[in-house]
Amino acid sequence: GDSVIQMQGQVTLSENDFLFINCTYSTTGYPTLFWYVQYSGEGPQLLLQVTTANNKGSSRGFEATYDKGTTSFHLQKTSVQEIDSAVYYCAMRDTGANTGKLTFGHGTILRVHP
Amino acid sequence: AQTIHQWPVAEIKAVGSPLSLGCTIKGKSSPNLYWYWQATGGTLQQLFYSITVGQVESVVQLNLSASRPKDDQFILSTEKLLLSHSGFYLCAWSLGFSSAETLYFGSGTRLTVL
Numbered sequence: 001g002d003s004v005i006q007m008q009g010q011v012t013l014s015e016n017d018f019l020f021i022n023c024t025y026s027t028t029g030y031p032t033l034f035w036y037v038q039y040s041g042e043g044p045q046l047l048l049q050v051t052t053a054n055n056k057g058s059s060r061g062f063e064a065t066y067d068k069g070t071t072s073f074h075l076q077k078t079s080v081q082e083i084d085s086a087v088y089y090c091a092m093r094d095t096g097a098n099t100g101k102l103t104f105g106h107g108t109i110l111r112v113h114p
Numbered sequence: 115a116q117t118i119h120q121w122p123v124a125e126i127k128a129v130g131s132p133l134s135l136g137c138t139i140k141g142k143s144s145p146n147l148y149w150y151w152q153a154t155g156g157t158l159q160q161l162f163y164s165i166t167v168g169q170v171e172s173v174v175q176l177n178l179s180a181s182r183p184k185d186d187q188f189i190l191s192t193e194k195l196l197l198s199h200s201g202f203y204l205c206a207w208s209l210g211f212s213s214a215e216t217l218y219f220g221s222g223t224r225l226t227v228l
Contacts, residue, residue, distance in 0.1 A: 034216075043204050043219030044158065089158065093215075100146050100211045101173060104158040 002027045004092050006105025014113050019077040021108045023090035026071065033066050033073045034091040034102065044089060048075070085112045116141035120205050120220040127195050127227055135190040135223050137205030145207040147188040148217065149180055152202040164188060200227045 003026045013019060025031060032051050036044035048057040053068035066073030075088060090105040117140045127133060139145055149161040151174075162180035164170045170180045177196060181189045188205055205220040 041221070043206075043222045045219065046216050049216070091158075100148060100163055100208055100215070100217070101160045102158075102217055106157045 002029075002031075002092060002094055002103045004090055004103050004105040006090050006108060008108045009106070010109040010111070012111045012113070013080050015081055016079045017112075019080045019084070019110065020074060021076075021088055021090070021110075022072060022074040023105050024070075024072045025090075025092045025103075027092060027094050029094035031092045031094055033064070034093070035062070035064050035075045036089045036091055036104075038087045038089065038107070040086075047088070080110070080112045082112045082114050085110055116207075116218065118205060118207060118218060118220040120203075120223055122223060123221070124224040125226070127225065129197055129227055130194050133190075133192050133195050133199070133225070135203055135205075135225075137188040137190075137220055139186045139188075139207050142186075142207065142209075144185055146210060147182060148206040148208070149188065149190050150204040150206060150219070151176070152204065152222075154201060156201070158204065162190070195227045197227050200225055 006023045034049045035047040037047045038044040048059050048064040050057045050064050050066050053066055057064045062077045064075050087107045087109050089107045091102045093102050119138045121136050147164045150158045151161050152158050160173045162170050162172055164182040167182055167185050178192045202222050202224055204222045206217045208215040208217050
């Protein structure tokens, strides 16, 4: 079945540091890949999606790309701010699935110190 | 604009007691609806999805049931809670099942089973 591996459980940075979070995925289909952000006490909200390999998605200073060859996708931001502190989830939807199901990684807790 | 409202915000229940969680979507006709569950410290897992009124499909068996009595309402319930039901329950909607469809989440219900 589909799976998403998100290895970094927690990342601690200082403001203006560079952020890089990586995920790997496994599917027999053709995935669309997403990054969701979850602030404390709230539901996840879409940050970025990338439909085509080697294309970039960008939003709020974050960028995401995925590499079909290595079945990996990553999220990066050049200069993080304290307000970026949240949990970041990578997720995948297989284009062939007919359940609307998103397969999520385990999440990366980002803490940014001022 | 579409809004998604979940109730209650939090519940503390005893093992063996019944449970009913609700979700209402306003501003969107005939959305696809979903229930996701997030165990403490865990990732998000799809439980149910529904394409139309009266039709609900189960994705994971957790001794829970779901119903869609109205186009804009989704209910999650069980007659007997287990300790393992504790966690964060999220309702979500999307326009369809295509791979690029965004999933929009509610703010969630925090359930503690004692």
